[in-house]
Amino acid sequence: MIIVEDLHKEFVKLGKPKFGIGMRKAEKVKAVNGVSFTAQDGAILGLLGANGAGKTTSLRMVASMLKMDSGSIKIDGVEVKEGQTTTQAHLGILSDARGLYPRLTSRENIQYYGKLHGMDKAKIEQRIDQLAHWLEIQKLLDRRTEGFSQGERMKIALARALIHDPKNIILDEPTNGLDVVATRALREFLRWLRSPEGGGKCIVFSTHIMQEVERLCDTVVIVAQGRTVAKGSVAELMQQAQESDFEDAFVKLAFLDKSSMLDHRHHSTLNQGSVA
Numbered sequence: 422m423i424i425v426e427d428l429h430k431e432f433v434k435l436g437k438p439k440f441g442i443g444m445r446k447a448e449k450v451k452a453v454n455g456v457s458f459t460a461q462d463g464a465i466l467g468l469l470g471a472n473g474a475g476k477t478t479s480l481r482m483v484a485s486m487l488k489m490d491s492g493s494i495k496i497d498g499v500e501v502k503e504g505q506t507t508t509q510a511h512l513g514i515l516s517d518a519r520g521l522y523p524r525l526t527s528r529e530n531i532q533y534y535g536k537l538h539g540m541d542k543a544k545i546e547q548r549i550d551q552l553a554h555w556l557e558i559q560k561l562l563d564r565r566t567e568g569f570s571q572g573e574r575m576k577i578a579l580a581r582a583l584i585h586d587p588k589n590i591i592l593d594e595p596t597n598g599l600d601v602v603a604t605r606a607l608r609e610f611l612r613w614l615r616s617p618e619g620g621g622k623c624i625v626f627s628t629h630i631m632q633e634v635e636r637l638c639d640t641v642v643i644v645a646q647g648r649t650v651a652k653g654s655v656a657e658l659m660q661q662a663q664e665s666d667f668e669d670a671f672v673k674l675a676f677l678d679k680s681s682m683l684d685h686r687h688h689s690t691l692n693q694g695s696v697a
């Protein structure tokens with residue numbers, strides 16, 4: 422179970438000096454400005470938000486990859502603190518950047534993580550066999566990961582994240598770059614992990630894809646401009662927004678304040694992005 426309360430994070434970066442000369446001014450970016458949610462065991466929670474809403478930053482703090490400015494995160498009752506590894510044992514992390522070592526085989530990539538988690542060799546091999554069966558990656562195990570397709574990389578990164586059989590799993594934009602077949606396979610696997618047979622895992626994933634959330638999530642947390650602005654099941658959110666279409670409900674809830682939508686559109690245009 423993951424409990425996140427009132428997370429805040431601001432980045433400070435040095436901007437460009439005016440006309441290319443003089444002092445570089447510090448620019449502050451409030452990436453997360455009050456994100457809260459509770460993710461239960463045996464359930465899938467989706468963090469849904471437009472580009473730049475603060476989803477990745479929030480998940481990086483849950484994974485203790487980034488220090489929070491304020492707030493509280495508890496994983497299975499243990500408080501997440503900077504540089505602390507206790508909670509890592511309870512957590513499997515699939516980050517957006519899959520980060521596989523290209524010169525190592527899939528097996529070696531997965532083994533390495535098993536060792537980092539203090540598992541013995543026999544246990545690692547036993548678990549790799551299990552994961553290879555579930556994820557259908559037997560043929561990939563002894564190939565170097567260099568040149569792997571997006572779907573293959575995702576599967577190996579997922580096996581690596583699950584090597585120590587964590588109770589809680591967080592996935593940042595897990596279907597990024599996947600085709601429809603791979604997306605469906607991943608969805609099926611996540612449903613299985615949520616079920617009692619799959620271990621009744623607590624699963625949190627971030628996305629900006631509506632259908633993903635509608636098909637998979639027990640709870641949806643809408644994040645806009647760094648804040649949790651609404652939460653509930655898909656049906657509850659549609660009722661809350663009084664909309665019969667989930668995309669309409671999302672837009673209404675995420676951009677209640679019209680000026681924030683204009684701000685976002687402006688920001689997205691500048692970044693060649695789009696409203697989710």
Ligand SMILES: Nc1ncnc2c1ncn2[C@@H]1O[C@H](COP(=O)(O)OP(=O)(O)OP(=O)(O)O)[C@@H](O)[C@H]1O
Binds near residue numbers: 433450476477629
């Ligand atoms: N290391 C950083 N330095 C400066 N600003 C950052 C940094 N990381 C994130 N940000 C800013 O914080 C805000 C939130 O970013 P974040 O990546 O968390 O959003 P997101 O919801 O995951 O977006 P996307 O769906 O586009 O991945 C953005 O404005 C982003 O530019």
